[in-house]
Amino acid sequence: MSQESRELRLAATLVEFADTLIGDFDPALHLSRLADRCMEFLGARGAGVTLLEANGRPGPVVHGAQQPESVRELLEWEQEAGPVHDSLASGRAARAVHLASREAVAHWPEFTAAARRFGIAAAYAVPLRRHETLLGALSVYTPHPPSAEGGLAIAQSLADATTVGLLNHRAYAQYRQLSGQLREALASRVRIEQAKGMLAERWGTTPDGAFDTLRQYARRNRRPLDQVARAVVHRVLTDTQLRADRSGPA
Incomplete structure (x- = not known):
């Protein structure tokens, strides 16, 4: 894929992730596509999203449809210690780290051992966050050591577009629910007025x-x-x- 084609593809993907105002929107499929796009644009061996529970604890994990089961294992390891754990705790990006480095091994011994066993050389994470709302974090696993920060920036852009899409759909769903409730309340009021009028006329x-x-x-x-x-x-x-x-x- 040429540089121009890649940029056009990335732009189309960002629009796709933000466009969620549809009735049959599936959040799990949306997040799975995010993970798969990370493999496409970042040369990742795997990627996935860890969502936050209402109590602030790491919750469900979602990985791409095109990825091995080992990715789910790594995501589960990261709930205790790893880049995504740090990103969820801080609400900020956890920069790419060479998993063979002393710092990484000392900081995340179990996670680094599991990742290296699966051929992962580096990992980083970015938050799914919009202003003060933190939905979760995106983990990216690469087979090569970290180099430039371009991958982190692209991952954050993809995560930002996904977050906007999720929050927009939440607001849209709430609006549709409220709109339906208002319509039903209005219809109920009309029926009651109609019944009152019928009885008043019939009974004088x-x-x-x-x-x-x-x-x-x-x-x-x-x-x-x-x-x-x-x-x-x-x-x-x-x-x-x-x-x-x-x-x-x-």
Whole structure:
């Protein structure tokens, strides 16, 4: 892939990760694609995401569909000690480290031993973070020692676009839920007003009197007021049923 083609592909990927305002969005698949794109753009042997639980502890891990099971093992090792553990703790990037170095071996003995056994020479991690919201961290495992910081910058850009996409979808889903609740509340209000009008006209009483009858029936029978109004509108409830054992004015 030429440099120009690679840059165009990277730009398209960033847009793809931010574009999540769809109804059938799958967060796990989204994160799995992020891990696979790291292999494509960074020459990584593996990559994966560790999500944060609500209590701030490392939680579920997601790796790419094209990656070996050893990646999941490394992600699980990193929950206790490793670049992603440090990134989650600080909320910042953990720069690439040569896993054969004394510093790495002393800092993460179990993780470095496991990584080197799988042919991983270096590892780094970047946070999935937007302002004060930290969702998790992305781990990248490479078969060669760390060199320039370009890989870290690309990984952070991919993680940032993914985070924006996840947060946008969360807001979109909350909006859709609220919108649905408002629509249902409005429809319920319309049904109740319609039932009041039908009863008031049929009985020659006031809308308030008709509403009082609806409310008393709903309470006596422990049914939601909207459900009673719907039954009146569809002529399922009879006048006799509504007025049975009724106390108070009609």
